[in-house]
Amino acid sequence: MDLKGKRVLITGGSSGIGLAIAHAMMSKGAHVVITGRNGERLTRATKALVVNGSDVAAVRADVATADGRARSLEECLAVLGGLDILVNNAGGVRAGRLESTTEDEIRAMVEVDLVAPILLTQAALPHLRASGDGLIVNVASGIALIGAPFYATYAGVKGGLARFSEALRRELKGEGIHVLTLYPGATDTPMMQSSKAGPELGFTREPAEAVAEALIEGIGADAFEVIRGGEIRAKMIATNRDNPAAIDERFLIIKPALEEAVRGHSAL
Incomplete structure (x- = not known):
């Protein structure tokens, strides 16, 4: 897909991966609307994006x-006059043992990471069909591919989003709408600021810009998925499929340190 002139709605676009995707798409000539809950972040993001030389609109919405x-969809359509690409990027996380996670925290992850992208996609489908060359990007997580301890609910909802993407791609095949799933690994974003897990625990963070650049390449190639983490992640995915007990043992070794490192990881 050529992004030039495409009309794009990016949820959670005021920082992190969403903001990086907005930058990358605008640099290719796309017209972008971003959403976010934090007004100050949206203002900063809008100013940063305008420096790119293109207009951008922002919608403060949850x-x-x-x-x-x-409101996100209505204001996007009012500004852009239509919709070619929907990027479901908004997300939230609360790490820790399941029995220490509150019901409100669990429900918040389910709502923002799974229910919201499904329902927004449903509402956007008529407009994406009208485009004739539509695209849906669902931002999942590497944890959707390899479940990590202390991220049980997050893995569940991101895994659900991944399978939603796969099923919807097949449902829409031949109808002018493509679906691509992005699987970021640990990324240097505000969402990760409260996590103390580092490279020694397998959480080597890459810049959000690198994730966005990989997504742009994937879009250009009409890819089904973009998985970050390189050869190491690919080997872990293969091992998790063929010998999951080996991954269990690897996590068992680092489990005490990992639990301590992610105890305070919360971005809801």
């Missing part, structure tokens, strides 16, 4: 709510 989803 896509985990029906009103936020409706």
Whole structure:
């Protein structure tokens, strides 16, 4: 897909991977609307994106709510006159043992990481069909491919989003809408600031810009998925499929240190 002139809605676009994707798409000539819950971040993001030389619009909205989803889509259509690409990027995480995670935290992850992208996609489909060359990008996580201890709910909802993407891609095949799933690894974003897990625990962080660049390449190649983490991640995925007990043992060794490092990891 050629991004020049494409009309794009990016949820969670005020920082991190969403903001990097906005930069990358605008540099290819796309017209972008970003959403976010934090007004100050949206203002900073808009100013940073305008420096790129293109206009950008921002919608302050929480896509985990029906009103936020409706407003995001309505304002996007009003500004852009249509929609070619939807990027479901908004997300939240709360790490820790399942029995230490509150029901509100669990429900928040389910709502923002899984329910919101499904319902926003449903609402956007008529407009993506009208485009004739539509694209849906769902931002999952490497944890959706290899479940990590202390991320049980997050792995569950991101894994659900990944399978939603796969099923929807097949449902829409031949109908002018493609679906691509992005699997970032540990990324240097505000969402990761409260995590103390580093390279020694397998959380080597890469810049959000690198994730966005890989996504742009994937879009250009009409890829089904973009998985970050290189050869190391690919080997772990293969091992997790063929010999999951080996991954269990690897996590068992680092489990105490990992639990301590992610105890305070929260971005909801």
